[in-house]
Amino acid sequence: MLKRIHHVGIVVPSLEDSLRFWRDVMRLPLIKSATIDDQGVRAALLDANGSEVELLEPLSADNGVGRFLARSGGGLHHICFESDDVARELEAARAKGIALIDQRPRPGLAGMICFLHPQATHGVLVEYAQPFAE
Amino acid sequence: MLKRIHHVGIVVPSLEDSLRFWRDVMRLPLIKSATIDDQGVRAALLDANGSEVELLEPLSADNGVGRFLARSGGGLHHICFESDDVARELEAARAKGIALIDQRPRPGLAGMICFLHPQATHGVLVEYAQPFAE
Numbered sequence: 001m002l003k004r005i006h007h008v009g010i011v012v013p014s015l016e017d018s019l020r021f022w023r024d025v026m027r028l029p030l031i032k033s034a035t036i037d038d039q040g041v042r043a044a045l046l047d048a049n050g051s052e053v054e055l056l057e058p059l060s061a062d063n064g065v066g067r068f069l070a071r072s073g074g075g076l077h078h079i080c081f082e083s084d085d086v087a088r089e090l091e092a093a094r095a096k097g098i099a100l101i102d103q104r105p106r107p108g109l110a111g112m113i114c115f116l117h118p119q120a121t122h123g124v125l126v127e128y129a130q131p132f133a134e
Numbered sequence: 135m136l137k138r139i140h141h142v143g144i145v146v147p148s149l150e151d152s153l154r155f156w157r158d159v160m161r162l163p164l165i166k167s168a169t170i171d172d173q174g175v176r177a178a179l180l181d182a183n184g185s186e187v188e189l190l191e192p193l194s195a196d197n198g199v200g201r202f203l204a205r206s207g208g209g210l211h212h213i214c215f216e217s218d219d220v221a222r223e224l225e226a227a228r229a230k231g232i233a234l235i236d237q238r239p240r241p242g243l244a245g246m247i248c249f250l251h252p253q254a255t256h257g258v259l260v261e262y263a264q265p266f267a268e
Contacts, residue, residue: 002160005139005185008213010258018256025230026136026215026260048215051139051185075257076210079142081160081182096159122152123209124144126160 002089006082006110006129007045007052011065011074015042015057022046028053036109041065043109054080054109078115078125086112086130093120105130136223140216140244140263141179141186145199145208149176149191156180162187170243175199177243188214188243212249212259220246220264227254239264 012018015033023030028046035042040063044055056077058066068077083089086105094100099117106113111131118125146152149167157164162180169176174197178189190211192200202211217223220239228234233251240247245265252259 002162002183004183005142008139008142008210010256012256021232021255025227025232028136049136049138053213073257075252076142076213076259079187079210093159098155098159118209121155122144122146123207125210 003082003084005051006080006127006131007054008076009054009056009078009080009125009127011056011058011068011072011077013057013069013074015044015055018055018057019044022053022055034109035059039063039065039108045109052110078127080110080113080127080129083128083130086114086128089128090114137216137218139185140214140261140265141188142210143188143190143212143214143259143261145190145192145202145206145211147191147203147208149178149189152189152191153178156187156189168243169193173197173199173242179243186244212261214244214247214261214263217262217264220248220262223262224248 022028028048031045031047033044040060042057046053056065058069060066061070098120101117102114110129113127113129116126156162162182165179165181167178174194176191180187190199192203194200195204232254235251236248244263247261247263250260
């Protein structure tokens, strides 16, 4: 079952610059920041009272986030919905003929995650996340 | 005070086509749909358990939503935060030198709303909304 908007992912040229807006002007508390080497990004999660804003700065021009930054200059990148069973969501999407980026859930910053293909969603990159048990 | 992500706005070429994904595949219940003549859009709000997904189909190529569709083919358009005092958020943003689209709150689908200018936010269109009292 989809539980809520878990986070909205935003691609930025510089994590530090964009924290000046999201943390200091919007006053969203910073939860954590981390370098995720295997995805080639630096990421920060900010608390929006039940949902999160995820800022993503690419470490390379050569991954999906880097190409998005080069193409668009940055901006809204994806929307992530929390589910209590990501594997089942993926199976249901596949059964409906929805194109997938991930064929099975994989570990990400938000828990076990997977992405649907934007061609399935009229250009919107959709992620599912099932947070790790605390 | 910012309370939560109120909604994420998505621009689509066809409300009907995109409902087939958001309502029928993602199973987000449709709350309401409406034609908003003075904004030149048809809009649908779907329930994501505490937040909403707002689909926007432009009625004209000649407004902001229509130009976004022509430029991008559609996709994630804006993120809206609920506040209990939109006028005060606007004043605080102005005091910090943040560029504004709306100089004062105005009535919108989600209540009294206003938009910050994307140049202030590294390309992300940010809306505040203060829902009308029930």
